[in-house]
Amino acid sequence: MGSIAPRVLILGGTSEARALAAELVAREVPVTSSLAGRVAKPRLPQGDIRVGGFGGPDGLARWLADHDIGAVVDATHPFARRISASAATATASAGVPVLRLERPGWQPGDCDDWHWADTLADAARLLPRLGTRALLTTGRQGLAEFAGLDMWLLARCVDPPDEADGPLPARLEVTLSRGPYRVADEAELLRRHRIDVLVTKDSGGDMTAAKLHAARDASIPVIVVRRPARPDMPHSADVKSAVRWVVDRTKR
Structure with missing residues (x-):
């Protein structure tokens, strides 16, 4: 043996x-x-x-x-x-x-309106130019980068943010969930909260890609943070x- x-x-x-x-x-x-x-x-x-x-x-x-x-x-x-x-x-x-x-990272399709950012701070600076009600799917630990924005934000996280994550945006709502997600459910989330811009990291994979398909179908711009x-x-x-x-x- x-x-x-x-x-x-x-x-x-x-x-x-x-x-x-x-x-x-x-x-x-x-x-x-x-x-x-x-x-x-x-x-x-x-x-x-x-x-x-x-x-x-x-x-x-x-x-x-x-x-x-x-x-x-x-x-x-x-x-x-x-x-x-x-x-x-x-x-x-x-x-x-x-x-x-x-x-592998995600790749935009012909009908996608993607805007690339190098960091979360860059994404936060770009965000007000693209919409007024944003869905943030970048994780709770990066929410402090958006704290200075005067716009309505919905952050989707696995766990709720806490004090160690830093200051939070003033007009922030948090929804807790974990993938995988379905396109129909993501489309309903965008409609229900009147989301007009999506912010995500280029995480790749199928578990959370449904939001990108829903944003494409709704002609919503997407800010994608590049991988380090x-x-x-x-x-x-x-x-x-x-x-x-x-x-x-x-x-x-």
């Missing part, structure tokens, strides 16, 4: 991270998934789970050595820059192979190829 495969660390609570964990557990590859702990009731992946930070790149490098990690997959959200930078530095220091698993630059590392755009990468590096 062969020896047990080295343990794999999956960073992130994305749908891709959960799918990868399930595939590896089914192949009897030991897996630990690390969640940031920013969502109160996250969807939990299969395998072992840890919650919280590592204490920067040095702390992560020590954790990799202490737990005999054979490979790391950075499957964090496309906008989670800090942990990706730590993963790149820590894996290089520890000599552990690392892969970035990231879903990522550290240079091997990259996979789908779970299937990530599974192959992991299996190749954890064979015994």
Whole structure:
């Protein structure tokens, strides 16, 4: 009988991270998934789970050595820059192979009215020129960037904002929900709240793309925040190829 495969660390609570964990557990590859702990009731992946930070790149490098990690997959959200930078530095220091698993970004269609912004602050500056009632789907931690706007805003979040997230816009309503979403439901949300502009991050994927289809059908402009630059590392755009990468590096 062969020896047990080295343990794999999956960073992130994305749908891709959960799918990868399930595939590896089914192949009897030991897996630990690390969640940031920013969502109160996250969807939990299969395998072992840890919650919280590592204490920067040095702390992560020590954790990799202490737990005999054979490979790391950075499957964090496309906008989670800090942990990706730590993963790149820590894996290089520890000599552990690392892969970035990231879903492709969204692309506008011929009938879309998209306006790209480099940051949330840029999106906030652009917003008053495009509408008067906005749906914000950029997460609770970025709401402070819109605090100075004198316009009606509906923020959709998984968890409610709190004091640690900074100041909130004065004319803000919050709705709590979690994808996946349907186009018909998104269209009803836009109609019910008389939304005339949508703000989103370029998160990609199918779980939250319905809002883009609903905005297109309603001829509503969309501000799309570009993804931040990522550290240079091997990259996979789908779970299937990530599974192959992991299996190749954890064979015994």
